[in-house]
Amino acid sequence: MTSLLEAVAFDSWILHVLVWGPMAAMLHVLLERQERSGHIAFGWTLGLFVVSLGLWGSFTVGDPGFQMASSVPWIEAWGVHYALGIDGISLFMVLLACFTAPITILGSFRYITHRQKSFYALMLLLQTGIIGVFTALDLMLFYVFFELTLVPMYFIVGVWGGKRRIYAAVKFFLYTAVGSLLMLVGILYLYAATAGAGDGSFAYLDILGVPLSMREQLWLFAAFALAFSIKVPLFPFHTWLPDAHVEAPTPGSVVLAAILLKMGTYGFLRFLLPFFPAASQHPTVVTVMLVLGTAGIVYAAWVAAVQPDAKKLVAYTSVAHMGFVVIGIFALTVTGIQGGLVVMISHGISTGALFLILGMLYERRHTRLTGEFGGLARVAPMLSLALVITALATIGLPGTSGFVGEFLALLGTFETHPVTAVIATSGVIFAAYYMLPMVQRVLFNELDREENRSMPDLSRREIFILSPMVALMIVIGVAPTPILERMEPSVDAILERVHMTQPAEESADS
């Protein structure tokens, strides 16, 4: 297979195809008839996913640098490049995004019943933005893609959402915009700093080489961290998330939970740690991030436990899970960061699946309140099986992807911050405390409502949607090594950079 990929020069075009393919698909959808738009979008994204699998084969294990990189001047006068490339961290984000796209679109067929054409066009535009965010190696390009994801999501929530959709959409938009615009000022500061040595540049590698004083690093860290923390969302910047999730249509929630939140933690790893190594290991900064991460885990778990609305419950679990990612990253150990990355992947799959299942329940009963269900295990065994496995993966049962991630993240945190790790571990227990009663109320209990008795089980399409997700949860849970070995060199490189700069920066500061 590798030779085949080489023969077609896979490395040189794959990333461009993945970024612009969805845009081409969008134009195709816009030119076609309304009824066909869903199928066209599905066909394109499935095709792109199949192509993206080649990334796995052509990715060189053990190389920490950027692979398949290319760079063309975009706005020469400003030193902006159209530069793409992936390393062991972005590889999985790209694969996750490509994997989720066709599933999400297939999952929208019954949910989206009006203005399908615009809906699928926006979903595809969103996909371009997402892949762009994960592959961009130029800060201006990254920023453009980062913001590009906002507009389609705003319309997806605002047009196809629930009752309070406009409120949720605007809140989502403004929250994220505040953060990202302040980051823009930070980016321009870095740009001005590169200009000191001649022409300014936005290229990632050029900015890596900029020497920054401790003071500058802390300010810039704050600007970037705010943008990414809102996106993650890190407690206490999470208040937009439950609204957005509850009001968004199922596909919107899936993309939001599975991919968009990851852009925040991805930003931590890609930009915060390498750009501002001294600030990232500043004791105060580390403490603040760990405390916020842990607070998110515990707080979100408690809030989730009392939600009658299943969608809101899952929304809060997202906050908790992303908390694990954040403490994993700011433990600044290889194990911790790897764990955080696996949680990102696992959360993407399992929460995506949870939202899809809730959407399927909603399509059948038009309610999301867990109390309205009960005893579904008897009438819909397939659906119940999927929900149980997904819930267990969310809790982090050994043998599922959730366990690998959370275990590694906690282990890595324990190496440097044992107290934090112990408190955060309680989050795993709370996860069982909010997840299992929900499963019980929906699937088991008494089958006491007439309308539940006639509920159909999963259709063929729905099985087709859920089975790859369930399979992946188990595969990653049982055999995580291929993933870990691919991300390890890149994680090492980041940490090396962080730790290496320690002495010089501290002396400069004092």
Place this chain on the structure above:
Amino acid sequence: MTLDFSTPAHYLLALLPEIVLSVWGTVVLLAGVWKGGGATSSSRSGSGDLAVLAMVGVLAAALANGWLYGLTPGPGSPMIAVDRFHLFANWIFLLAAALALAISPAYVRRQRLQEGEFHALVLFATVGMMLMGGTRDLIVIFLALEVMSISAYVLSGFNRRDPKSAEAGLKYFLLGAFSTGFLLYGIALVYGATGSTNLGLIALAIGSGAAVAGLLHVGIALLAIGFAFKVSAIPFHMWTPDVYEGAPSPVTAFMSASVKAAAFVAFARVFQVGFGGIPESWYAIGWWLAALTMVIANVIALAQTNVKRLLAYSSIAHAGYLLVAIVALNQNATAGLLFYLLVYTAMNIGAFAVVLCVSGHSEERLGIDRYAGLGARHPALAVCLTIFLLSLAGFPGTGGFMGKIFILQGAAEAGLWTLSVIFVLTTVVSYYYYLRIAWYMWMRDGAGSGEADPVTVPLTMRFAMGAAVAVVIGLGIFPGGGVDFARAGAEGLLTAGALLLGAAP
């Protein structure tokens, strides 16, 4: 060919676009008299071919402007500047004039306005703007400003049967005359302090220390106030919302884009060339004007429910962003100013064009609730307006974003970090009101108000919108050419200033 202004013929060449346009304006005026003469029978006089005739004049002026690129300006600081700054500014004004001429015919016909006069006035106002951008002499700036302003006063009150339009005209006239007084007084004091009205000689006098400091500073402050009125910076903005709301929409579109652009171009030239040597004397004024304008305008805009008024406050907010470029006082910022003005012209006139289409026969549908469900009824129109709004908000993929980046780069270079942060935070505030129009269009049902509102989009209007979208998207995705072009323009301005200063003993 080098233009050293040794013979009067050089003046004619240097002012070729302006001369072409003035002559053509007179032709349009005469044609209007000829056609409409005798009776007000609207069947013949309202066919819109005078707008086409005027457009030909704009095209001719554009050709002349292109031809001027072949000339090299001579040394010194002659009254007429044939630098790239002037020529770039001319493109902005010509674009604005062309777009305004394209969106107005249907309105002019509907309201039975005098076609010839209307289109001729648009051309005369454009001549004034072009002169404002193209002269180094304060007196000529004043004359050009008057040519532009008087045309604009008349245009705002042009629909005299509409009390709102008449009120707008009067208000604009009174406040405009008032602000011109400041400007003129400022010019007089600067002349008294430096002994010249030529910007180059003023810079020389300031550089050599020959200027009378006290007089000069008061003069600079008065000039700043005069320009602040014209660009509608807060607290000198009071006239703007009323005038923009009351004036006929095509006129509002034209004014809000190009009158502001002309004032900014002259503002930049006077302060960067003339007073560039003593930025400390006006830095604080500019800083506070920019900060106040950005914050207050954006906050007030949040509360607007009339779309025209909302866009008026949005245009005040944009004046704030542009003032940041003036304060930054470097090549990047000045280039950003030019670039932004170009994009702003396209997106603002485009937005007003959609408003004009939706507003109905005599602009009775201006409430934001009238936009409910527009996305379902008129998707093309709604898509256009969404693009313009996203660009005004400064979203990636649009020219507005690139313009904001350009100005912010200049501000970063100048170390204006506080102003940059205010800039981006007020931009977030502006997202809210721009998005609000978008959510009315796409996320609300137009039930009740909807189906009954007929919306017609004439052919020329479609051209104008298409062109505006092309400019906005084109500069948003491939800004490279525009950036280089704008940089060349800014270079022309600043090197002239620097050369003069360098020549000072």
